Amino acid sequence: MKYLGGKKRPTISQLEKRMKKMSKKGKEKKEAKRITTLSKAATIEELSLKSIEELYKEVKNSKLLTPYSLATRYKIKISTAKYLLRELESAGLLRLVEKSRRVAIYVPAA
Numbered sequence: 001m002k003y004l005g006g007k008k009r010p011t012i013s014q015l016e017k018r019m020k021k022m023s024k025k026g027k028e029k030k031e032a033k034r035i036t037t038l039s040k041a042a043t044i045e046e047l048s049l050k051s052i053e054e055l056y057k058e059v060k061n062s063k064l065l066t067p068y069s070l071a072t073r074y075k076i077k078i079s080t081a082k083y084l085l086r087e088l089e090s091a092g093l094l095r096l097v098e099k100s101r102r103v104a105i106y107v108p109a110a
Contacts, residue, residue: 052084052087052088055074055084055088056088056093059088059094059108060093060108061108062108063107064097064105064106064107065085065094065105065106065107065108066103066104066105066106067081067082067085067103067104068081068103070084070085082104085104085106088106089106092109093108093109094106094107094108094109095107095108095109
């Protein structure tokens, strides 16, 4: 047996919930744009020494770092995050603790 009549219209409370979700997404986008100059760096070539130093100042207080955690926190590509972590390690600011085929784990050098 087929049901006729089409889709039911949303109730007022459902519409209010949808509007709240949409406004939250707008606020999150604004906050993401405001994070730092580092978040604007889409590629490795656009990164400057200043942004790398800024990154280290914020990162040195964390317990451990992975490329994924860095990429999600600063809205950069994973490949860029891997590059930054290797650069900070070669500068002696980070120490590689564990590296597998997929993940490298770094800690701040104390």
